[in-house]
Structure formats: C-alpha cells, structure tokens
Amino acid sequence: MRRGVPEGRRLLLGIDLGSSGVKAVLLDAELGIVAAQSHEVALFSDHQGWAEADHHEWWSAVCALVPRLLEIAGASSADVTAVAVTGMVPAILAVDIDGEPLRRAILQNDARATVEIDEVRTTLGDFDLLARTGSVLTQQSVAPTALWLARHEPEVWGKVASLQGSYDWMARALGAVPHVEYNWAIESGLYDFDGVPLDAVQSATPVTWPKMLDVARPGEVVGELSVSASAATGLRAGTTIVVGGADHVLSAYGAGLVNQGDCLIKLGGSGDILAVSDKKFLDSRLYLDCYPIPGKWLPNGCMATSGSMLRWEQGLFDGVSLAELDADAAASEPGTLVTLPYFLGEKTPLHDPDLRGAMIGLHLGTTRGDLHRSFLEAIAYGFRSHFDVFAEDGLVLNRPRVTNGGSKSRLWREILADVLNRDLVSIVDHPGASYGAAVIAGVGAGVITDWSYVVGALAEGEIISPTSANVSIYDERYQQFRQLNEATTSLSHSLARSSQ
Numbered sequence: 001m002r003r004g005v006p007e008g009r010r011l012l013l014g015i016d017l018g019s020s021g022v023k024a025v026l027l028d029a030e031l032g033i034v035a036a037q038s039h040e041v042a043l044f045s046d047h048q049g050w051a052e053a054d055h056h057e058w059w060s061a062v063c064a065l066v067p068r069l070l071e072i073a074g075a076s077s078a079d080v081t082a083v084a085v086t087g088m089v090p091a092i093l094a095v096d097i098d099g100e101p102l103r104r105a106i107l108q109n110d111a112r113a114t115v116e117i118d119e120v121r122t123t124l125g126d127f128d129l130l131a132r133t134g135s136v137l138t139q140q141s142v143a144p145t146a147l148w149l150a151r152h153e154p155e156v157w158g159k160v161a162s163l164q165g166s167y168d169w170m171a172r173a174l175g176a177v178p179h180v181e182y183n184w185a186i187e188s189g190l191y192d193f194d195g196v197p198l199d200a201v202q203s204a205t206p207v208t209w210p211k212m213l214d215v216a217r218p219g220e221v222v223g224e225l226s227v228s229a230s231a232a233t234g235l236r237a238g239t240t241i242v243v244g245g246a247d248h249v250l251s252a253y254g255a256g257l258v259n260q261g262d263c264l265i266k267l268g269g270s271g272d273i274l275a276v277s278d279k280k281f282l283d284s285r286l287y288l289d290c291y292p293i294p295g296k297w298l299p300n301g302c303m304a305t306s307g308s309m310l311r312w313e314q315g316l317f318d319g320v321s322l323a324e325l326d327a328d329a330a331a332s333e334p335g336t337l338v339t340l341p342y343f344l345g346e347k348t349p350l351h352d353p354d355l356r357g358a359m360i361g362l363h364l365g366t367t368r369g370d371l372h373r374s375f376l377e378a379i380a381y382g383f384r385s386h387f388d389v390f391a392e393d394g395l396v397l398n399r400p401r402v403t404n405g406g407s408k409s410r411l412w413r414e415i416l417a418d419v420l421n422r423d424l425v426s427i428v429d430h431p432g433a434s435y436g437a438a439v440i441a442g443v444g445a446g447v448i449t450d451w452s453y454v455v456g457a458l459a460e461g462e463i464i465s466p467t468s469a470n471v472s473i474y475d476e477r478y479q480q481f482r483q484l485n486e487a488t489t490s491l492s493h494s495l496a497r498s499s500q
Helices: 055-073 114-124 129-133 142-152 166-174 182-188 199-203 227-233 247-254 307-316 322-330 368-392 410-420 433-445 468-498
Strands: 011-017 021-028 032-040 080-087 093-095 162-164 221-224 240-246 263-267 271-275 287-290 297-303 338-340 358-360 401-403 424-427 460-464
Touching: 011 055, 011 166, 011 247, 011 433, 021 055, 021 433, 032 055, 032 433, 055 166, 055 227, 080 166, 080 247, 080 433, 093 166, 114 142, 114 199, 162 166, 166 221, 166 227, 166 240, 182 240, 182 287, 240 247, 240 433, 247 263, 247 271, 247 297, 247 433, 271 368, 297 368, 307 322, 307 368, 322 368, 322 410, 338 368, 338 468, 358 468, 368 410, 368 468, 410 424, 410 460, 410 468
Parallel strands: 011 080, 080 240, 263 401, 401 424
Antiparallel strands: 011 021, 021 032, 093 162, 221 240, 263 271, 271 297, 287 297, 338 358, 424 460
16 A cells, blocks of 8 residues: 555545455555555345345444544545545345434345245236336345335335435445436336336336436436534545445456456455446346446356355365365366255346255265365356357457455466456456445546446456366266256256255
8 A cells, every 4th residue: 555645636435245254445546555454334134035234234334434544644634636436236234214224224135035036927918027127026126025015014114215326325324315326226117227117017016116216327416515424434524425336346347357357256255246338238148237338338147156155165174265175176176066056045147036056966075175166166267158149149258357355365366267268357456346435436527538448457366277187077067967957957956945
C-alpha cells in the first residue's frame, strides 16, 4: 500500500458487501489503490438451504473500515470525492418505509423457496421470462422468495415498503435516493430489460406487492452522503454517491475484461464464470447481465458451491489448512474419484436446488488426498459444463483469467487447465469487486473518463498450461461426471424433499 497521498487528491471509495466479509479500497486514479482493508461478517444458515446475512454487521463493518482506509492512505475525508457500493446479486433486503431492513438479508444462494419456484413457474406458464429479463425463473428469482416470506413471515411482509439489493440498501443508508441497480432489477426477474416492473410476475404470486423502486445504472449519481452517515463513517457529508453494481460484474470489469470473449473464472465461495459479449446473449442455462461498458453484455454462470465446499471439507478434517490438503491431493492420481459438488443444490447451468452431492469410486485405500483432489476436480467439471454452453451458443472465449481465494492454489489452477484444456492466467492480488466499484465511482464523478482504465491495471501471474496426459484422463472423467449426475438426480430429489 502507498502512504502519503498528496494533498488534494480525488480519492475514490469502493465497498463490496460479501457473504463472509466486507471489503473496501481507496483508489487514486493516477497512483492506483492506496489502501485496502476487509472486515469479517457472519453467514447465517439456520435451516438447510438457507443463506442469510445481517445488515447491521455490514453497516458496522463499513463504519470500521473507512477510518482505517483513510489512516493507511494518509488521507482525510475531504480527499474522498465519490463512493460506490457493490454486493451479491440478487440478495434481498425487505425494508420498511424508513429504509430500515425488517429482517436479515436473504442471499442469492438461498434455496428455501423450492415449492414457491414450482408454483410461480406453473402460474407463469408460457410467459417468456428469458426474453424479457435474460434469465429464467430459478432460486435466484425474487418472486418465489417474496411468496415464501409472505407465507412464513407475514408479520414482516405486512410492513415491507420496498425490496432492495444489498449494495443499493447500503447506498441508501449512506444518503442515496432509494433505487435498485439495473442488474439487480433484471436478475431479480421483477423488471424487464427496459427497467419496467413485470406485472405478470407479480400477478403470478398471490401476495400484495410493495412499491417497485426506480432502476438506476452503474455510474449514475444517486445522491450525496448524509450528515448522519458522515458522523457514523467518518466520510465527508456531501460526498458523491454513485451506483456501483453486481459484485460478479464489477469483479470482471476490474479484472480488465473489455473485449468480446474476454472471460473470468472466480474461485470464491461459489464458482463464477463470466464472459463479455457484444450482443445480448440469451440462454436459459445462464444468467445475463448488462456490462458497465455501454453496448456490452455479460452472460455468466454461478455454481452454488466452490470454496464453500472446501471449507466444509476442512471442518471434517479438524480445520486442516487448504495448503496441507493440496499437498495431499498433489500426491494423488488424477480422476481417482468422481464427485458431484451439489452441496447447496446447483444454480447454473442446471438450475436445480434439490440436487445433492455424491461421490463414486471409494474403497478402503482411498486417501484424504484423493477426496480433496476430487472436490477440486468436481468444481472444474462444473466450469467445463459452462464452457460447453458458451461454445454451443457461438461465443468463442479468450484465455481465461482466474481470481479470488482459490486462485492462490496452484494445484487447483493446474486441474482447471487440464479439465478445460486451456491456458489459464491468474490475476495477482485482485482486490475484487470493491476495485471495480471504486473505478465506477470515478467514472460517475468524472475523475475517470475512459472505461478502458482497467486494462492492464492489475498484474497478471504465471500462465498455467494443460498437461496432455491429464487432459485425456479428465475428458473421460468429465463424461462420467455427467453420467453420475443423470443417474443420481432422481435420488437427490427424493432425499432433498424428504428432509424439507
């Protein structure tokens, strides 16, 4: 980190609200990132398939992070020109008339509303949600979750004045006018591509809907920091608030994706794959987001589990480090086991919250390394299935870039390169979506004038190339992975529904 920012610098603050932590960066458009900090928050899963976060923890984290960032950067609140917030999509905050959340946030990988998904899908019938929003009805759609809330928490639903995403709510808490960001709007399934609320979707749920907020685009100025938020955070009252965006979108943008076919693999708690397209890319197996760069789109996939499955594995082995597990797995042969990574159901490309994990090939000689390697391979097979979708739809992908915590594992990157049969390059110390948010804050405030600012801004690591012998093995195992999923789907559904 660079200290001693020159007096009068126009610094840009980017905040990222994650499921396990809040990250924030201060960016100087000329010097780069001058401070970066993170603050842990809890992930709540009170019942099977639930995923929630406490907005109080998000707010407390922001209030703690800002003074630390300013101290590290040797800056004052007067040096911060603009702030933008990013977060998970579409997390749901049910807020009252004053903008105060009435319960914990329900996160995008929450899978509680399985019954409601089927009901809404049946009621919608032939309504073409894909053509209107870029995505089909899935566990990420907000309407089924809203129906679940109305049924199971009527005392909450009766007080709901509006629904917002995590980062839009945080911007509102800082002083922005109430709004929903464009990609939250279309991924929620509640708004069409023109930002118009879909009456048909609301009508498909037997509930009274709250006010639908106006849609705002990334880079749009939506207000100024309030006096009360200034007192709580240490930022200057009147600081410009700019619309940020979805974390996966801004993470891709921050990684330097600007051209058709540029793609990013994120090895985080869930597994994301994102690719830039010059045209609207519609496929029911994927999601579609509008890219911050005008005229470009971001078809993408998100697997329900990735690093979260590895954290579960660590718990089974008494908290052993991932580095030790990797060392064990490096000594194991490729493809010894075949595992299905559906520990939270699956999102793209299967959209099936009732799938469950499975493993085949176990015997009395199976080692801890075999198990761990199979987890890494399973997630790589999931990414390969997305590459198949892109290829079928004619989008040629460039060399993938890899980010997030899992990218620090060389073994995992090697397995990915072998399974995908592609060269991979990691982004060194990618600060994540908070960096993309800071850049967009600069665009909105006029400090940054070119969307290509991000190209080459972050350092790239070594290129990992596939090993031909392993490619052959993984080609066969990938087909077996698909066969195993087909063979166990019915049983997964039966087990999942019997435990609900």
